[in-house]
Amino acid sequence: MTDHRHAVLEGTRIRRTTTPTDAEVESAVLGMARDSVVVLSEAGDDHTYIQVWQRPDGLYQLEHRAGSPVEHFQTMTVSAEKVHTAFVGWLRDGQGWADAFTWKEISELF
Template sequence: MTALRASTWDGGSYDDPSDADLYRLLTDLDQDDEDAPYFIIDRLGRPEFYAQVMSMSGTLLVEHREGSADQHFHVFESDLRTVHRGLAAWSHESAGWRTALDWQPGMP
């Protein structure tokens, strides 16, 4: 059974993306693109549980939500490897994923 699905701004979709898939998705974000490319990773079967990444002028906006609006967090990060480690930890629900990035409460 598929637990995660990554969907990209251009219509791509990946079921249960591996860590390598996540890294490729991050590197595919064209940080100079005016269309603000993004991808979303949904936890299937858990409404409003997701992580998403958007490219914004050389910085990545990373967000995650755990159900309700008061459980929405974000971080701006320019280091791709740091974002990758945080997303991989989030996707596996690894111990310490909440401290892998400097999450700030609320919408950006």
């Protein structure tokens, strides 16, 4: 698994897992219930992560932060599959995982 980040997977209704597999990420994201959260963070770095909240209305509020407070972004989608693809792309530290979305910078909210 050298192509994966050293990451931690945690959230509502899932057990905290270090160095999660693609299958564990898939299960966590595609198995989400409304008003639950899944976070995949860089191990040892609370400021680098991707997270999703499935809002009560069913929309997925997807966010990622790339280290500094000014690199915090958000988007919305109705597609659990797109969220799953983004999470796996982020975990693999791949290029282009964020390209399927239109992101807005939200650092001013924090």
